[in-house]
Structures are given as C-alpha cells and as structure tokens.
Amino acid sequence: MSDTCGDKCESLEWIRERIHNKxxxxxxxxxxxxxxxxxxxxxxxxxLAGVLFAILAFSDHAHFFANSLLVIVPALLIFVFPAEKPTDDSLFIYFSLFGALTVLDRSLEKIPCYYILKLALFVLLYLPPYVLHKRISELIQDQLKPQKSSENVSEMTRSNRTAPKTNQSTRTAVSAAPLPPPPPQEQPKPVEQAPAPVVVPAPVPVPVEQPAPPPQPVEQPPPPPPVEQAPPPPPAPAPEPTPAPADPAPKLPSSRSRTDLAGGSQRLKSGPNPMQSNSFYNLKSEADGFNSRNAISPGSNLNDMIFRPTEKLVFNAPFDYDNLTYHMKITNNSHHRIAYAVKGNAVPRVMANPAFGILNVGEMRIVAVSVQKFDWNDVDYQKDRIAYDYVLLPDDNNEKTFSMAMFQNSDTKRRKNIMIEYNP
Known part of the structure; x- marks a missing residue:
C-alpha cells in the first residue's frame, strides 16, 4: 500500500507542478x-477537465478535438516554449506512437471512450512514475544491441580475412627489396670517371707542352708559371674597392620609397597627398583622439579593424634620407564596409599613403607611413603619432569612392592611435 501511495503521490505532485509552478x-x-x-x-x-471529458465521450467531433490537442501541445513546447521541450528521443517516440494510433482511429473508436484512453496513454508517456517513453527507449536499445554486436563481429571477421593479404604484400615487398643493391654497385663507376675530367682542367692549356717531357726531371721548374698566375689575383682586389663606393649608393635609394610619398605613382595617381593640402587630416591638439574609446557606443566592437602593428611604429636612424617608410597592414574585421582616413600631428614630416579609402568586408590593405628627413636636434618628435578615423557604412551605402561626408552624422565613428617612435 505504501508503494502505491508513493506512486500516487509522485503523480499528483507532477500534476500540481503543471498547475501552480509558473x-x-x-x-x-x-x-x-x-x-x-x-x-x-x-x-x-x-x-476544463470535465468539459474535455464530455467532448471526448459524447461529441461527434471527439476525433478532431483529441488529435488537435495532441498536436498543439508538443508544437507549443517545440516552437513557442523550447526551454520546456522534452528530449529528442522522447519526442521521436511520441510522434511515432501518435502516427500509428491516428491511422487506426477509425477502426478503434468503436471502443467506448477510446479518445479518452488515447489521451491518457500519451499522458502516461511523461507522467511519473510510469514515464513510458523511457521504458520504450530501453526496449529499443535492447533490441539494437545484438544487431550492433553482430555488426562488430562481421567487421572483425572481415579484418581478419584481409590481414593475410597484407602479410603477403609485405613479404613480396621484402623479397623485392634485395633487387636495389646491384644498382649501387654500378654507381661507383661514374664516380671514378668524374675525377678524370677534373684532372684534365687542372693543367690548363698553358702546361700542354709539359706532358711531353715528363721523363725529364730537369724540366720540373716549369711549375713557376703557376706562381706567375698567383700574382694576377692581387690586382683583382684592387678593382674591388672601386665598386665598393657604388654599393652604398644603391643602399640609399633602397631605403627610400618615393612611390609612397605624396604624389607617388603607385598609390595616388595624380595630385599631392591630401594630408598636405587638407586640414581634415591634421590632429588639432595633443589630446585629440586619445579618449576615443569613451565615445564608442556600447554595442560597437573595438576589433572591427585589425592593425598590424597594433600600437606603435619604430623608425631607425639615420634620418637624413629623403624619407623612411614603414608598411603597416589594416584589415576590415567587421560585417560592414568601412571608410577610413589617416590623420597626423606632424604633417608633412609624417604622412600616410593612401591617406583614405573604403575597405570591403574582410579586405586587407597595406598603408605606407613615411617620415621625411629632419634634423634630430631641431624637431620635437616625442609626441609624433598618426590616427585612423573610421566609420561603419550602412548596408544600403553602395558608394565606391571615399568622401568626408561619410564621417558626418555617423554614430559609428571610431579612432585608433598609432604612436611614432625613433631609434637613433
């Protein structure tokens, strides 16, 4: 009696949960x-239970009401309240059983109160302590175990059958292995022939007359002619100092990158670098841009653009060249197109090329940052920096060319500061 009471109490508790627990x-x-x-x-x-019982027991539309209720409830759990959805296995058992019984509805509805019994059966699938869907799942797994074991046995037998074939193949490979030794015996022959041609060039055409008098030991002094050949090498180093001054000359232009300066042919096709001619690209004060992160909206992503290097550029001395160039990489890491403009507080001594542009989604671009020659003692270089101002363009913006109007009335304007350091 205690067990049955326990089962009833467990079932009643489950029902109370569905009535009172929100x-x-x-x-x-x-x-x-x-x-x-x-x-x-x-x-x-x-x-509600009394009305449903009356409909299912006495109404001519009991078939419609019962099946509608059995479809609407799981649909609500799946699509409207997914947090309360049962497991996929239990839903699979539920719909399989529902489909099978629904096909037989017309023949089974002759049983008195058939639709009430049908509804009670589906409640028992989840009502504790019965939880019929778990028992059905265990029965299915018990039936699948022998099939899996038989499949494993068949795979083992197949692998055992294929094993001797692999052994035979390895044996044939071992038997074939002794064949390679004969070729290595033939290889030393060409090796012996190789030194012969090496000996021929050693005498050189000059001592051709010497092979005739080998029996005469007196003619051994001819080796001094090679001694005469040794002096020619010393004159060779003499001409080397002359090209030496030519080497430093190319080194200077190699450090120069005039194509990256204003008006360079490879980046700006015509006109000067806008950083020289437009005040839009000048940072107005020392503090301008350092507090940019505070102006970013909470929903924005600080990694929309990726900068390499991330914090600073270092230029090595000397600084008396026409210009020194550092190529940095910028990448659009967002899901929108980005319009950017490079500003600086040391223009025209420090400039970037291209100074503006539009990056498509995922696009990477190389920006050349150039420092023109300057006098180390006459310039305050300690606060030099450039700043990337950029905005996320809306999806309906299909403009191909950059314009400063893109920065007006934009809530996505952001800034990245890159410091400039000099290594004397």
Missing part, C-alpha cells in the same frame, strides 16, 4: 484564467 506554460495559462475569473486554480482545472 515555469510551466500550463500553469501560466491557468493563472491567466484565474486572474480573469477569480476562481481557484484547481477549480479551473476541474472545469
């Missing part, structure tokens, strides 16, 4: 009816 959509629905009618929750459930 985490279940049924309790929330009953709560709305309670608020509207003023009745108690349990009384509302009894009224």
């Amino acid at each position: 985490k279940h959509f049924t309790a929330r629905f009953i709560g709305q009816i309670v608020d509207a009618s003023g009745m108690e929750a349990e009384l509302v459930v009894k009224v």
Whole structure:
C-alpha cells in the first residue's frame, strides 16, 4: 500500500507542478484564467477537465478535438516554449506512437471512450512514475544491441580475412627489396670517371707542352708559371674597392620609397597627398583622439579593424634620407564596409599613403607611413603619432569612392592611435 501511495503521490505532485509552478506554460495559462475569473486554480482545472471529458465521450467531433490537442501541445513546447521541450528521443517516440494510433482511429473508436484512453496513454508517456517513453527507449536499445554486436563481429571477421593479404604484400615487398643493391654497385663507376675530367682542367692549356717531357726531371721548374698566375689575383682586389663606393649608393635609394610619398605613382595617381593640402587630416591638439574609446557606443566592437602593428611604429636612424617608410597592414574585421582616413600631428614630416579609402568586408590593405628627413636636434618628435578615423557604412551605402561626408552624422565613428617612435 505504501508503494502505491508513493506512486500516487509522485503523480499528483507532477500534476500540481503543471498547475501552480509558473515555469510551466500550463500553469501560466491557468493563472491567466484565474486572474480573469477569480476562481481557484484547481477549480479551473476541474472545469476544463470535465468539459474535455464530455467532448471526448459524447461529441461527434471527439476525433478532431483529441488529435488537435495532441498536436498543439508538443508544437507549443517545440516552437513557442523550447526551454520546456522534452528530449529528442522522447519526442521521436511520441510522434511515432501518435502516427500509428491516428491511422487506426477509425477502426478503434468503436471502443467506448477510446479518445479518452488515447489521451491518457500519451499522458502516461511523461507522467511519473510510469514515464513510458523511457521504458520504450530501453526496449529499443535492447533490441539494437545484438544487431550492433553482430555488426562488430562481421567487421572483425572481415579484418581478419584481409590481414593475410597484407602479410603477403609485405613479404613480396621484402623479397623485392634485395633487387636495389646491384644498382649501387654500378654507381661507383661514374664516380671514378668524374675525377678524370677534373684532372684534365687542372693543367690548363698553358702546361700542354709539359706532358711531353715528363721523363725529364730537369724540366720540373716549369711549375713557376703557376706562381706567375698567383700574382694576377692581387690586382683583382684592387678593382674591388672601386665598386665598393657604388654599393652604398644603391643602399640609399633602397631605403627610400618615393612611390609612397605624396604624389607617388603607385598609390595616388595624380595630385599631392591630401594630408598636405587638407586640414581634415591634421590632429588639432595633443589630446585629440586619445579618449576615443569613451565615445564608442556600447554595442560597437573595438576589433572591427585589425592593425598590424597594433600600437606603435619604430623608425631607425639615420634620418637624413629623403624619407623612411614603414608598411603597416589594416584589415576590415567587421560585417560592414568601412571608410577610413589617416590623420597626423606632424604633417608633412609624417604622412600616410593612401591617406583614405573604403575597405570591403574582410579586405586587407597595406598603408605606407613615411617620415621625411629632419634634423634630430631641431624637431620635437616625442609626441609624433598618426590616427585612423573610421566609420561603419550602412548596408544600403553602395558608394565606391571615399568622401568626408561619410564621417558626418555617423554614430559609428571610431579612432585608433598609432604612436611614432625613433631609434637613433
């Protein structure tokens, strides 16, 4: 008796949870009816259950009401309240059983109160302590185990059958292995022939007359001619100092990158670098831009653009060249096109090329940052920097060319500061 009482108590507790605990959509629905009618929750459930019992027992549309209820409830759990959805295995068992019984509805509805029994069966799938869907799942797994074991046995037999074939193949490979030794014996022959031609060039055409008098030991002094060949090398180093001054000359232009300066042919096709002619690209004060992160909206992403290097550029001395150039990489890491402009506080001594542009999604671009020659003692270089101002363009903006109007009335304007350091 205690066991049966325990089972009943467990079932009643499950039902009470669905009536009073608002985490279940049924309790929330009953709560709305309670608020509207003023009745108690349990009384509302009894009224609804009585109406449903009368419809399923005496109505001619019991088939429609029962199947509609059995479809609407799981649909709400799957699409409207997914947090309360049962497991996929239990839903698979539920719909499989529902489809099989629905096909037989017309032949089984002759049983008295058939649709009430059908509804009770699907409630028992989840009502503790019965939880029929778990028992059905265990039965299915028990039936699948012998099939899996038989499949494993068949795979083992197949692997055992294929094993001797692999052994034979390895044996044939081993037997074939001794064949390679003969070729290495033939290889030393060409090796012996190689030194012969090496000996021929050694005498050189000059000592051709010497092979005739080998029997005469007196003619061994001819080796001094090679001694005469040794002096020619010393004159060779003499001409080397002459090209030496030519080497430093190319080194200077190699450090120069005039194509990256204003008006360079490879980047700006015509006109000067806009950083020289337009005040838009000048940072107005020392503090301009350093507090840019505070102006960024909370929903923005500080990694929309990726900069390499990330914080600073270092230029090595000497600084008396026409210009020194550092090529940095910028990448659009957002899901929108980006318009950018490079500003600086040391223009025209420090400039970037291209100074503006539009980056498509995922596009990478090389920007050349150039420092023109300057006198180390006459310039305050310690606060030099450049800043990338950029905005995210809306999806409906299809403009191909950059314009400063893109920065006006934009809530996505951001700034990245890159410091300039000099290594004397």
